[in-house]
Amino acid sequence: MTQISASSENPAERRSKTRIQKENETRILLAALEVFSENGFRGATLDRIAATAKMSKPNLLYYFKNKEEIHVALLTDLLDVWLAPLREISPHGEPADEIGSYIRRKLESSRQFPRESRLFANEMLAGAPHIGDFLQSELKQLVDEKAAIFQGWIDEGRLAPCDPRHLLFAIWSTTQHYADFSVQVRHVLGLQPGDVSYYEEAVSMLETLFLGRLVPPASTD
Amino acid sequence: MTQISASSENPAERRSKTRIQKENETRILLAALEVFSENGFRGATLDRIAATAKMSKPNLLYYFKNKEEIHVALLTDLLDVWLAPLREISPHGEPADEIGSYIRRKLESSRQFPRESRLFANEMLAGAPHIGDFLQSELKQLVDEKAAIFQGWIDEGRLAPCDPRHLLFAIWSTTQHYADFSVQVRHVLGLQPGDVSYYEEAVSMLETLFLGRLVPPASTD
DNA sequence: AAGAGATTTGACCAAACGGTAAAAATGATA
């Protein structure tokens, strides 16, 4: 009798994953992240991903049925990483604390996951063909929610009057810039390719910028 | 990949250009801007550029000898546009005026040339293979020069203490974000594809952010 | 109107591309 296995054709979707399966999927996704984040979806090739993963192309396609499936897998993982820092913003904290720690979380995310950030940036530049729905629904909803918190603080005079959603844009852009444009940052600062020492200066700059006086002096009533 | 340089084989570089030549080069560069800015260098294809320019591929290659030459032509034009707003910063004006008008110039540039901005962003994400030299020499030099102006203002107490070069990074990222991530901006704000009405809110936000209190109240002595 | 030069096109090429089929090799298990 033949063993009944999970319905899907792809080994990645069987009941339980083999050791080899887990290892290889990790290797592939890591290699794909490298290639997609540098060249975008269209600019990436399966040959390059396979070469980076030190694996033959057919073997790679044994684990993911096509190029797009790899890309989708990466983006799916990415979106959680992307949203996590935003989710943590609480209406109960002090505006300066909440915004300050959000900036630090985003900067830390940029430093730890620069390729993920560039993958996201590439998807945006291409017009978000794969995650347009996510932007319109999940992200928009979360932004509206957090913007309401900011608006509350503004109404209470604890935050300078501004458009909360544009404040978020400003935080996103300044923090992600250090991952997405790291080449430019390094060249302008005269640093070596691998050097990411500028992140400390970045924290300082962004705290000055966003907290220096954007948030009025705390009034403990 | 080769850095920007001028070569000498195609009709584009003969003594004087024909009417047809000028027209077609413009058409090609416009089409190429569209395609390169969306998909990056590797993701763009000559077929798509030719189709967008409503021209046969061999005809396109009659004007530019290969894919790279088109890309280089675009980048060369771009760099002037990119630097122009920065060049205008003067040591003689008031910090608030200079920074404020720089932000407005950069935002205006984002609104007028979003594809150029995305072209630049794509080149950065790919690791700046074509304009690495520019970043290290011309841009770095100009940044150092303008950073010195900022530092002067800081020393005089006319600008909050901060790293001037990171202040520039913050201005670049926030302003370019509206071109590079316009899809995200529109989706989050719930706007239609073509709508760029958010630029007015952007000016307001960024002036609040950078001038609200980053620059101390003017002391007219 | 004719000739010369500029422009355009269709036919083509080799390499790279995304992907498939089937056999061979390996691993797990009894």
Add this chain to the structure above:
DNA sequence: TATCATTTTTACCGTTTGGTCAAATCTCTT
């Protein structure tokens, strides 16, 4: 160790890609 499922490889396919070539057409000048 025999067996069976899993994994890997070899050989391949059709399409797309960057680019060439020579012939055909068009444009401008005289």
